[in-house]
Amino acid sequence: MTHPARAPSLAGAVLYLTVLSFSGQMITYLLSSGFTSSQVGAVRTLSVAFEVGATFVAPCLISMIGPVRAALWSGNWQLFSLLAGSFVFASYSEQPFVAASGLVVGTILSRLGLRTFDLCTQIIVQEEVEPEVRGIFSSIESAWQNAFELLSYTSTIIFFRPDQFHYPVWLSVGAVATAVLLFSNFVWHRRGHLLHPEKMAGICGCHERWGNVG
Template identity: 45%
Template sequence: MRRIDLFCKLIAPVFISLVDSFSTRVAIWTVLGLNMASVLVEYVAIAQVYRSVPELKKHAATTTLATSPNNAATQIPGRPCQGIVSYLRETLAPWQDFVTNRVFIASFALSLIYLTVLSFGATMVTYLLHSGFDSLEVSCMRIGSVAAELAGTWIAPLIMNRIGPIRSGLWFLNWQFCCVAGAAAAYVPWDSNSRLVAGCLVIGVALSRIGLWGFDLSVQFLVQENVEEHARTRFSATETALQNIFEMLSFASTIVFSRPEQFEYPVMISSGAVAVAAICFATYVRKERGHLLHRSKCMGGDKVLYRAVPSPA
């Protein structure tokens, strides 16, 4: 599913750029037509899934007085806030389950990396255009980035099968941090509006996408394996809500630092978010495995222990 999504993201900008080079008006109508056609396909697909999965037709039982047809209890004189308290309790229940789950820290780390402008979205594309690149060059950069993301969806299963999802998640996230940290470091010696800095940013962001999707797949595997079946939908929905919150914060950073010459500040905030995410996931790894690195394999600990223990003879 990730590959299908990323492949569409690879083809779409190239196709629209070619149409736009011919006529912007035609490109606008093309986008409108494709969106209208995709809505019809999406509704048909949703209907097919609904008919093929009988469990979707089941209705959840009413669990509170506030949502039952006979909700006269919520109108008891002297207790006008009972309905509000009940509503707040129901609203906060998914968040309580989310925070108390054993994979919360891993999921939080994944959500935190959505606080970023280091992707080929509207914000970074605008910055690249301001730096002197044209739309065709930006489209080519996006192609390279999506190609790296596609590579991540093939690399991740191979590494996960070899070293497990926990260690692979740690490796992928650290790779992403190194890439975005290198891209952010380019702003220190040079002017933020130079094409050289923008080029370093593009390379760092493109390479970081391998780590991003590898880490995403690793965490999603952990969620599927460790969250109870009846709670997976609620957990994933809460995780998505948290991701949207961090994404809005990334938009807020560009509202505060709105001028192109200030783009380095959202970049620093984004790289800082990845750093905090790496710390959070390292905490989860140590909690689950008891260590971050194999001392025997990384520092020769097995040889040290062998020499320290006397021979039985």
């Protein structure tokens, strides 16, 4: 796939390589870590609430800063949420319930970024892919998504014990980091920058300094 919109599409597909969602893989781990069925149901409900919230947040964010920058922001939100949760998970490995709780909080928070990022990348793809190749493009995109999802299941087939769950966890975090890097590279080549230095300088009270450098 050599289309200019391949980077946002591939970045979105890579996110399917994850066990950090409230699907069977993570639920099995939570139950083995001391969570009750009621607690799992409660955190899943909260996760869905954050995902629904993204349908309100995303349009507002896109209207303010555009889909490209909104995707960059939401991708980083997702990454740092999962990094924070994974840090707690790794720090309390001797206390399974606390470790699992860290993953739960990080995963719930990340859903806001995930759904916003997904919406933004789809908008970018729809705007940039020509009508005559949309069918082919969508088929390839779907194939990549399925391939990465299969890899996520493969990871828990290989590392099937609860005490090995940290391997799929870090694989999932790495996938999100890869997606953010792919999209950041797309933004860099498209705009030549990731941040607006003159705006950052203005925030820091250094606007004149940046003006002189220019």
